[in-house]
Structures are given as C-alpha cells and as structure tokens.
Amino acid sequence: MFFSQAGARPQMWEVSPSEHKKWVEVFKACDEDNKGYLSREDFKVAVVMLFGYKPSKIEADSVMSSVDPNTSGILLEGFLNIVRQKKEVQLYRNEIRHIFTAFDRHYRGYLTLEDFTKAFRQVAPKLPERIILEVFREVDQDSDGHVSFKDFEYAMNYGQKRKQHGLDLLKEGEPL
CATH class of the missing domain: 1.10.238.10 (EF-hand)
Structure with a gap:
C-alpha cells in the first residue's frame, strides 16, 4: 500500500x-x-x-x-x-532506520497508530483515515498495536520488492 x-x-x-x-x-x-x-x-x-x-x-x-x-x-x-x-544495502537499511526514527517521535522503539496518523497527516494530508488504519494493521504483524523496527523494515522491503515487480498496491490516480 x-x-x-x-x-x-x-x-x-x-x-x-x-x-x-x-x-x-x-x-x-x-x-x-x-x-x-x-x-x-x-x-x-x-x-x-x-x-x-x-x-x-x-x-x-x-x-x-x-x-x-x-x-x-x-x-x-x-x-x-x-x-x-x-x-548499497547498508545505506538503504540506514535510510529505513532514519524514516522509522522520524516516525517514532517519542523515542520508544516502536510506532503506534497515533504515530502513523501524525506522520501520514504531514506527508499525505488527503489520505483517508481508513487507508492509514489499513496500512498500520498490515505492518503490525502480531496485532499488538505496536510496530517494531523489524516489522517496519519488513514492510518497507516488501513494498520495494512489489514495486520492482510492478505490483503496486495503490491504484493509479489514487491520491496519497
């Protein structure tokens, strides 16, 4: 997504x-x-x-x-x-870590739905709430309400692999 x-x-x-x-x-x-x-x-x-x-x-x-x-x-x-x-892999992983840290505004080592919502509101203010919730649930693999760096990194890499194979999840023209 x-x-x-x-x-x-x-x-x-x-x-x-x-x-x-x-x-x-x-x-x-x-x-x-x-x-x-x-x-x-x-x-x-x-x-x-x-x-x-x-x-x-x-x-x-x-x-x-x-x-x-x-x-x-x-x-x-x-x-x-x-x-x-x-x-390149090392630099990419560092970039993912940087993004995660930017989302983790309270330095807890995990992200909450509130963290996701605030981040998405800054980068994609028109994105519907349901999409943010869907993304959060997709990334929160164990459904505990927290997204660890490991979960976040997995989601980022999964999305990149889908992109490389032309399997984008967002429909063309759908606003971010």
Whole structure:
C-alpha cells in the first residue's frame, strides 16, 4: 500500500574515487601471494576489513557459488561489485532506520497508530483515515498495536520488492 509508492528506495550510489581506491587496496592486501583473485578465506578477511563482521557460511557460499568456474576465486571486478552491492544495502537499511526514527517521535522503539496518523497527516494530508488504519494493521504483524523496527523494515522491503515487480498496491490516480 503506502510503502510501495512512498517507501525508501535503494538508489544507485556513486562510489567516490577514494572509496574505490580503498576497496582495491583491501583486495590487494587480502590477495595472498598476488594470485589475482580472492579465495573464500581471503574474501572473509576482506569483508571483516571493510564491514567489520565475518560473513556467515551461507553468505560465503553464496558469493563463491557465483564465481566463474574457470577461476579459483573472486576477481577484482567481481569483488568491487559485491562490495558496492553490500554498501548499497547498508545505506538503504540506514535510510529505513532514519524514516522509522522520524516516525517514532517519542523515542520508544516502536510506532503506534497515533504515530502513523501524525506522520501520514504531514506527508499525505488527503489520505483517508481508513487507508492509514489499513496500512498500520498490515505492518503490525502480531496485532499488538505496536510496530517494531523489524516489522517496519519488513514492510518497507516488501513494498520495494512489489514495486520492482510492478505490483503496486495503490491504484493509479489514487491520491496519497
């Protein structure tokens, strides 16, 4: 509903030259023996250096399964694409957190129907009350009258996926 039209959207993020240089330096530092690629373990070290966490087995498997079978690891160009994608996801999640915090005017860590109503009145004053209530109920997954960040993030991501697949929930011409 609301989220497919007005939700945060991942944006193509332009990598600065200094950031690009840093990523290349990390690649080179982790490329033991100057092989020209990163092995699974090299990749894990690079992620720790850039993002501050060790990738899970599932994440490492996913990355390594995308590697060209003719190579023994992740080439520089592939590594740069992976890092850019991870950075975009990180920025998108931060954007969702920022929106949630703006809605959470009392800093409680959750949103109430009143919080939703006030936020919607500011950004879409003509939106019917029934739509706001419907959105709130949709996002309040456990029907406890509170929307956690996790629920909010899920709704924002769900709306974005629907948007990407052309499944907008708002009808054309319906006012926000």
